[in-house]
Amino acid sequence: MTELVSGGNMPLPEDGVSLRVPGPFDLSLLITGEDGRVAGDADFVFFNQPSAPGARLQGDTLTVHPLRLRAGASRVTVVVSPAAPGTPLGRLPAPALSVTTARGARIGRFTPPRPNHETVLLLAEIYRRGAGWKLRALGQGYADGLAGLARDFGVDVEDDGTAPTTPPPRGPVPPAAGLGAARTAAPPPVPGAAPSPWPRPGAPVADAFGAADDFAGLVNAARARAGAPPVTPDGRLAAAARAHAEAMAAQRALAGEGRDGVSLHQRITASGYRVLTIAEHLVSGPRTPAEFLDYCLADRERGAAAHDPAVVHTGLGRATAADGNVYWTALWAAPFTPAGLARLTAEVVALTNAERAAARLAPLAADPLLAVAAQAHSDDMVARDFYSHTTPEGREPWDRAAAAGCPHRGIGENIACGQRGAAEVVRGWMDSPGHRANILKPDFTHIGVGYATGSRAGTYWTQLFGAR
Secondary structure, three states, rough: EEOOOOEOOOOOOOOOOEEEOOOOEEEEEEOOOOOOOOOHHEEEEOOOEEEEEEEEEOOOOEEEOOHOOOOOOEEEEEEEOOOOOOOHHOOOOOOOEEEEEEOOEEEEEEEOOOOEEEEEEEEEEEEEEEEEEEEEEEEEEOOOOHHHHHHHHHOOOOOOOOOOOOOOOOOOOOOHHHOOOOOOOOOOOOOOEEEOOOOOOOOOOOOOOOHHHHHHHHHHHHHHHHHHOOOOOHHHHHHHHHHHHHHHHHHHHOEEEEEOOOOOOHHHHHOOOOOOEEEEEEOOOOOHHHHHHHHHOOOOOHHHHHHHHOOEEEEEEEOOOOOOEEEEEEEEEEEOOHHHHHHHHHHHHHHHHHHHHHHOOOOOOOOHHHHHHHHHHHHHHHHHHOOOOOOOEEEEOOHOOOOOOOOOOOOEEEEEOOOOOOOHHHHHHHHHHHHHHHHHHOOEEEEEEEEEEEEEOOEEEEEEEEOO
């Protein structure tokens, strides 16, 4: 069974899956095409409309048959909301998603970080990739309620009587303000926690397999063949990788965090390595470093991190569980530098303006005050381990912009976590109707970008927009 983390994905069987979320929640889903919009109101499955071609809701379980979806469907977004309308999800247990096959075999599980003030969570999505279908874990908070979410996807929803979000005193928040609290629906940032094709060993094996530079030698030979520069083994990354492999072996499951609630990225921070960019492989099964690396490189998407020319350091950890299964964690990183941060945020601005140019909109000017506010919010989400537009004290994007001295009359914000590069995060925002609306809002004239690493998801991005 695959233990998913936010951004992780898994392939789905052709005969469909069941998605169950027990507890005080309502489940719903939205069926969309390549444009991210529904074809009509029938594409919204919820308690008052429990079925559509290829999808059915029964109690706490959604059944989805991707091959039976209506023509043109390419994505199914799974949504969870409180059974008691208006209740913040932060007051409820974290919703736990269980994925089973048509024959009842449990193949996946995802428990997202607990939301704060949001009343809707984009929990997962089923999407077409080539000739097959995959499920991606999301965990995206949304502040505008189920009706607001449905409207952003193109559903014609009558007023449900809920109170609208109060606009900021400095100008209206764009429609994406609620959805901006969401992790974006970007492609998976790293090769996910995928089961290995090797059979489980029948007996325990020793964990000593040679020095870290032996693994680096194997990696650098592969990188040389791909035209990438060599990497250097880093003891801090190796210590974090080893601790995480041991945590997975202890619970006999691939996972982004251990039973102690400590995530892989928190272990990296504790090791003293300050990350600019990071990717990881979480794998079980292979017996030797060579087998492990062969498995990682056997798939182009899975092997992208090992071949990435931007990677500078690597760390490898291995542990054997009581049942003899071997668990691996490999880390691929570039260290933080101020110049590196400036290049990364400038790339986000450039890609954002490229999207605006394609829509025949004026480019956004980089604003240092917006950048200060955006960077502070990314840093704050990492430092205090939360993920929301709204801080634990209740401060909103326009409050942070005003505190930084921004003179703009209108403020909008996109945030995301888990994406491993500028191209991935901008593509993810553009794939999300609410985030896309912010990026392509004609009234916006300025932008600031923030980026920080650590906490549970690894990367935290903030786009702050201003209108003069």
